[in-house]
Amino acid sequence: MTTRVHIEQERERHLAAERAARTEAERAQRRLALLAEATSVLAATLDVDESLDRLTSLVVPLMADWCTVHLLGSDGRVQRVASRHRDHERVPLLRRLEELQPEGLSTDSYTAKVLAGDPAVMVDIDEDVLLSGIDDEELREVYRRIGLRSALVVPLRARRQVLGVLSLFTDGSGRTFDEEDLATAADLARRAALTVDNARLYSREHEVAEQLQRSLLPQLPDIAGLDRAARYLPGSTSAQVGGDWYDVFALPDGTVGLAVGDVMGHDMTAAAAMGQLRSVLQSYAWQGSSPAVVLDRLDQLVQGLDMAQLATCVYGRLQLPTHGAGRLRVANAGHLPPALRSPDGTVRLLATEASLLVGAALGTARDEVEEVVEPGSALVLYTDGLVEHRGRPIDEGLQALAEALASAPDSDAEAICDHLLTELAYGALDDDVALLVVRVLA
Missing domain, CATH: 3.60.40.10 (PPM-type phosphatase domain)
Structure with missing residues (x-):
């Protein structure tokens, strides 16, 4: 009887290991497919806004419930250039959030810190802690209704310069982020940064060429x-x-x-x-x-x-x-x-x-x-x-x-x-x- 139980336990362990390995392989395959699709999407156009909008449509809902991209302008101002949420009914709520925060970021936000040079951030969000730093009651209510649970904020870095940030959030779906999600987000951000950098270089070269042409x-x-x-x-x-x-x-x-x-x-x-x-x-x-x-x-x-x-x-x-x-x-x-x-x-x-x-x-x-x-x-x-x-x-x-x-x-x-x-x-x-x-x- 003891031998039979032992054999059955071993069998269950092997089956569990196989399921775990299969799940991990499927997840790795999905990750590679996402990165390949992102590379294709980002290379399809030199229009930065269009490229990044397409990127957020890939990330949501595969990886996150909400995804945003902020870029640093030549004047140092931060501008949100893309945003996507899995629930279309929440879009008005997110727009209201942007209206209440016209600058897009507070100086102590994770996004602002990553833009300033801090490394990528992966954090579970405590609603009480989040709201404790907000005085505006309407803004507090908007955050409550959005119900953020976790966040990934990674820099868009090219040629040793931070060009912007890619931010991923979860809310009511119940999912959480892990180290593999962080690695995937970092890969996506590197590809997005290369797209932004190339587009800006092209734009500058195009402008110089046009000015030279007109001078002739x-x-x-x-x-x-x-x-x-x-x-x-x-x-x-x-x-x-x-x-x-x-x-x-x-x-x-x-x-x-x-x-x-x-x-x-x-x-x-x-x-x-x-x-x-x-x-x-x-x-x-x-x-x-x-x-x-x-x-x-x-x-x-x-x-x-x-x-x-x-x-x-x-x-x-x-x-x-x-x-x-x-x-x-x-x-x-x-x-x-x-x-x-x-x-x-x-x-x-x-x-x-x-x-x-x-x-x-x-x-x-x-x-x-x-x-x-x-x-x-x-x-x-x-x-x-x-x-x-x-x-x-x-x-x-x-x-x-x-x-x-x-x-x-x-x-x-x-x-x-x-x-x-x-x-x-x-x-x-x-x-x-x-x-x-x-x-x-x-």
Whole structure:
């Protein structure tokens, strides 16, 4: 009998050990799956708020009943950027808590201490102790109704700097945190911190690149009889300087030079090539050459200097009307055609014969088109980022441009610019956009 009992006890111990091992393995698998999903979610976008909101939606309810993320701003202020609770009916209560604590944190809170450099905190919350430091009766009541039971507060740390905190809480679910939860939260915080740090680095690089790009573009001159406006928008997917440019300049014979170009690439080499081409084109145009001759000479320069950057360009020479209509002559080097809106609202694309890129047509005379430009007409020159979008054929983009120009207000060039960008340059831009609009005044 004793032997049978002993055997049965051993069997129960083995079964219990197997169950414990299975439970531990399943928990480890869930933890790894959570971390893998978090990595995927955080890498999906450079929008910090969206990334962290998605992270809290993973953590709740798998790990916690409530999850928040606070970040330190460049001014040292703390801002809550994400919050999620398992019970949607409690969301108004949590919002009221944020209203009652507009700064988000008290100086003696665990969150504030972790932000100041203290290590991660895992603590069971004693309601009496929590409420003892709160004087505001409504705030005390909100905390009572939330019913916090335990908390995990871990720093978001990157490059030895604390960027924020990830906070996990339990309330009425009855769950508690353990050391494995703390390790998981710390792993999540490291991934979130890397996302925040990368996004901020990208934002700074993107801002510097945009400022440099704008510094390379000209200030548009005031020219009697001409209303002009221009815009430059950097592509959303690049943090580097690009090669898109525009230019307007008065010429000695009273005509006006108009140019838009695009040097392929997003780096300092493309920006340097853009600066060279813009300056040289203006120099050749100043000598009184026709648009086709200007581009022919630009071809010779690019070939002679063995410039490796591919580029497109459209250049027009506008004779403003004095008595009656003006005239426009345009030559094209592999660029998209300008669009001309007549005073009656009709829109035409000024397409020349198929043309090669700048530097590729050496020895081949480029074609020109000549158009009558009546007072009240609007001319639009642009780079491909305005009409080319992922998944949309270029022909559809050009048709969309013609429709947008036809429906644009006739008030001034600035309004036309704004209308075209609203209609065409929406969402995340695949490429940079340079846009030049000129209106011939009556």
